[in-house]
Amino acid sequence: MHPATEKLIGALRSELSLEVRPCDYYQRGYHYEIEVEAGQLRTLAAILLQEKMFLVFVGGLHVKPAMRIIYQFASYERACRLLVRVPVAADNSLPTISDIYQGANWHERETRDFYGVNFVGHPYLKPLILAEEDVDLKPLLKKEADLKDLAEVSWTAPEAAESKTDQKRAELS
């Protein structure tokens, strides 16, 4: 493991006592997954910025029982991609990270457009991609019939195609 990655994971474990799970990069395309509570999100973002990670994207995921917001971070220097999942609070809100990562400003506005999540502390939470009159459209919310349970859209270990991809993985590492 790269020393900087080791330091980052160490910081996340010691300061937030998070479980940082390593993933099968070949199949999933990211190295680590982290689940955090809404209250820890801003501390997490501050640590990641300090450790020179950049924000790849912010996206929503509508599942039962609670909506999740997905953050992906990566490094400019080494192959290290983190996927962070945060369940939104009961009042459909999350703290903003747009003052830590200014790039999150637009991503959070877009997520509000598509899912109606309220990012508390965002300086300008107005429609970005959608038109102003579509402020309550929330086009990516699932219908009740299509809504899946979180367990249904999560990996169940061990990963399915592992044996087939072992050789490819060795070639790339």
Place this chain on the structure above:
Amino acid sequence: MKIAVENNRNRADLVPAQDVPLDNHYYLNMGPQHPSTHGVLRVLLEMDGEYVVEAQPVLGYGHRMQEKMAEHKNWMAFMPNTGRMDYAAALPYNHGFVALFERLCGIEVPARAEYIRVITSELNRIVSHHLWLGAFLLDLGAFTPILYTFDDREQVLDILEDVTGSRLTYCYFRVGGVCRDIDDKFVERTRAFIKRQRERFEVYNKLVTGNIIFIKRAEGVGVISADMAMRYGVTGPVLRGSGIAYDIRKNEPYSIYPQLDFEIPTGTNGDSLDRYMVRLQEIEQSLRIIEQALDQLPKGPCLGKVPKKLKLPNGDGSFAVEAARGELTYYLVSGGGEIPYRLKIRVPSYSNLSVLPELGRGILLADLVTSMGSMDLVIPEIDR
């Protein structure tokens, strides 16, 4: 006239300052139809004379809700959509999408197909840089370069049209390979193009690079520091102009890129001139990649065995590729079956443009045009 605009990088209120108008400020709409926004983008400008106080992009004019469409289609039905976001370089968008499915489902891709993918993707990158080069200089008021770059661009488009069937919105890659094999004619024409393009660099340099007017317009204009890039998630040639050698093809190599010898050109100051230089050098690097790939091109099938109904496993995965404008990431969540439960498309121009409010603060309007031109924006990609 000097204005007192503090370029405070920690300012979080990146909003149009319309609530507090000052007497001598006025508002200007650049776009939605403006020649230098290269698409339907509006920039709401608060101006003080010729100086920009606040530049706020207004997005969404070309929004098609690609992510919603993806939740209703299997991979094959969504393929044409991938070619319609970044219309200037569609093949990397094809590539990221099929590779995501291949990785999730464990599909093998024949070696020849990987080579064809890389060759055509790099040709597409060159085409995209040609388009940018002409359009960027047109923004600066130089009309001649676009005639030269479009001449070169046509050469490649003809080659790509023969094999992919289209000139712009490609839908050429398939899960498991590519849909048509390349032939000797393709190889021959591509080699001829490489030779021709190498001779053209001299023309570009004589016409543009050494031109004092161009240098005065581009040098020191629209500076993006490495720190600023990180806070916004800037990628691609814009980032590399700021001196960070981040390229997915090297950092998280995919396809056959690890087997090829090429360099990642970087700049030092992060200004418009650096971004120009980086892209010019990238054309040469792409030529090197194509040359090596053509030399090593293996024989065999160009499409592997793929089940008719491609069942996704329950779970999620992402795949990042280096598109012509930077990092393109598809993130897919599946609840089983053929159709994604959720597909997030992270596009490079979106994060690159989000720098603009901070970048534009206190600069001349003409410099804002230069900065935006040097970012190589494709608006349908931002709006999706």
